Amino acid sequence: MKITKVRARTFEWKGHTVPPQPHFCSNAMDQLWDRGDSMGTFRFHGWTVVEVETDDGHVGIGNVALAPRIAKAIVDQYLAPLVIGHDPFDYEYLWQRMYRSTHAWGRKGVGMAAISAIDIALWDLMGKATGRPVFKLLGGRTKEKIPCYASKLYRTDLKEMQEEAQRYLDQGFSAMKMRFGYGPKDGPEGMRKNLDSVAAVREVIGDDIDLMLECYMGWNLEYTKRMLPKLEKFEPRWLEEPVIADDIDGYAELNQLTSIPISGGEHEFTSYGFKQLLYRKAVSVIQYDTNRVGGITAAHKINALAEAYSVPVIPHAGQMHNYHLTMSTLASPMSEFFPVHDVEVGNELFYYIFEGDPEPDNGFIDLDDDKPGLGLSISDKYLDQFNIIE
Ligand SMILES: O=C(O)[C@H](O)[C@H](O)[C@@H](O)CO
Numbered sequence: 001m002k003i004t005k006v007r008a009r010t011f012e013w014k015g016h017t018v019p020p021q022p023h024f025c026s027n028a029m030d031q032l033w034d035r036g037d038s039m040g041t042f043r044f045h046g047w048t049v050v051e052v053e054t055d056d057g058h059v060g061i062g063n064v065a066l067a068p069r070i071a072k073a074i075v076d077q078y079l080a081p082l083v084i085g086h087d088p089f090d091y092e093y094l095w096q097r098m099y100r101s102t103h104a105w106g107r108k109g110v111g112m113a114a115i116s117a118i119d120i121a122l123w124d125l126m127g128k129a130t131g132r133p134v135f136k137l138l139g140g141r142t143k144e145k146i147p148c149y150a151s152k153l154y155r156t157d158l159k160e161m162q163e164e165a166q167r168y169l170d171q172g173f174s175a176m177k178m179r180f181g182y183g184p185k186d187g188p189e190g191m192r193k194n195l196d197s198v199a200a201v202r203e204v205i206g207d208d209i210d211l212m213l214e215c216y217m218g219w220n221l222e223y224t225k226r227m228l229p230k231l232e233k234f235e236p237r238w239l240e241e242p243v244i245a246d247d248i249d250g251y252a253e254l255n256q257l258t259s260i261p262i263s264g265g266e267h268e269f270t271s272y273g274f275k276q277l278l279y280r281k282a283v284s285v286i287q288y289d290t291n292r293v294g295g296i297t298a299a300h301k302i303n304a305l306a307e308a309y310s311v312p313v314i315p316h317a318g319q320m321h322n323y324h325l326t327m328s329t330l331a332s333p334m335s336e337f338f339p340v341h342d343v344e345v346g347n348e349l350f351y352y353i354f355e356g357d358p359e360p361d362n363g364f365i366d367l368d369d370d371k372p373g374l375g376l377s378i379s380d381k382y383l384d385q386f387n388i389i390e
């Protein structure tokens with residue numbers, strides 16, 4: 001089997017998007033004096049879909065959501081020539097070929113995200129060629145079905161957040177993640193508003209539902225040290241990305257500070273990056289995204305590392321490329337799930353570009369033992385909602 005063609009298309013959403021609201025989600029831009037619509041740079045309204053075709057007619061599908069136009073250019077100009085003519089089953093060699101040839105600029109960030117897209121397509125190809133789902137090529141079925149947590153609850157009116165939380169309870173979720181809206185620049189009043197939002201959600205869901213708290217890199221070490229003791233009474237499952245991804249020492253200090261587990265990793269790359277997070281005890285939950293971290297090849301290695309360190313893996317994003325990793329290892333107890341399809345931050349686009357993602361049932365999703373590859377196809381239902389760049 002030889003790779004004959006690589007096609008990268010960037011899908012740019014032109015459909016309805018939910019208008020941005022102030023304090024929607026604390027984020028890394030919040031500490032700038034001219035933060036404006038600070039979440040703006042973290043709204044991903046484009047996605048690059050990569051199709052890798054082989055001489056026997058199989059087509060593997062990969063994807064990348066970070067800087068999709070740049071990722072497409074990297075695939076077209078640098079990565080496609082490196083894999084064409086090769087056997088997709090030589091996926092480790094091809095990963096090393098892509099990683100090493102772009103090492104000067106691609107070992108983290110959009111370079112590695114582009115490598116991830118090709119790698120995911122190779123695994124989809126191997127599944128299709130063998131007639132097996134990808135998770136059966138990794139470690140097989142380790143769960144009867146995958147528990148998932150409802151991930152939304154962006155900072156809005158407290159009553160709206162309570163009604164949203166109630167909806168997830170009614171849908172059978174036993175875990176959910178909410179976002180803070182305030183950070184260091186919002187002072188004591190912002191702290192109070194943050195605490196009030198957690199109290200409001202806890203009031204609805206009670207103490208026996210897992211509640212995760214998302215900062216999305218919007219706080220800093222000093223602010224988080226002040227917030228953690230105030231948050232302990234809410235017993236959160238974890239506090240996510242309180243500081244920027246490069247502040248690994250900050251993560252490590254926070255992770256030892258209180259009983260609240262610190263989580264992170266959706267902005268970290270390769271097994272080398274996760275070795276640092278694990279070795280330095282920087283996080284108690286790792287959250288790579290397979291379409292960023294280095295694809296399935298890298299994620300599979302990180303799962304093994306995490307198992308050795310007894311740190312659970314709960315990947316960022318409820319999307320098929322992550323579900324197969326979670327199904328394949330006991331090191332990953334659950335998946336994230338994005339319960340709302342209205343396009344806001346852009347995670348939702350996956351539902352409009354692809355078909356095949358499982359729907360949750362009472363807080364669980366499952367994968368099909370008999371569906372080869374990732375089990376995804378490119379949808380033709382919403383093509384008119386996208387500007388597609390070949
Ligand atoms: O953990 C997450 O789901 C991510 O951080 C979100 O995709 C991001 O949009 C912040 O909520």
Ligand SMILES: [Mg+2]
Pocket residue numbers: 214216240241266316
């Ligand atoms: Mg996150």
